[in-house]
Amino acid sequence: MFPTIWLGxxxxxxxxxxxxxxxxxxxxxxxxPRSQQGANVRTDVIAVKASxxxxxxxxxxxxxxxxxxVLIRSLLILKAAQIIH
Numbered sequence: 001m002f003p004t005i006w007l008g009x010x011x012x013x014x015x016x017x018x019x020x021x022x023x024x025x026x027x028x029x030x031x032x033p034r035s036q037q038g039a040n041v042r043t044d045v046i047a048v049k050a051s052x053x054x055x056x057x058x059x060x061x062x063x064x065x066x067x068x069x070v071l072i073r074s075l076l077i078l079k080a081a082q083i084i085h
Contacts, residue, residue, distance in 0.1 A: 013065045020058030027051040 028051045 013061055017058045017061030017065065020054045020061065022058075024051040024054030024058060027054070 028048060
């Protein structure tokens with residue numbers, strides 16, 4: 001049986017990575033037109049960098065989550081086939 005913390009992790013990690021990625025894209029789509037209208041450029045540059053990092057971290061979390069899911073599934077299949085003990 002899987003511990004409860006694993007279940008929380010399997011629900012929490014994809015949710016956070018999805019929020020980071022969508023939030024990053026949302027911020028960039030709303031900040032680029034605003035900076036073209038002559039808003040505070042320094043604040044917008046910092047916000048765009050933060051948005052890019054949110055997208056990168058979100059995609060990295062998603063990739064890590066998928067890799068972990070594939071590895072755990074492979075281990076469970078090998079254990080069920082009694083290839084590993």
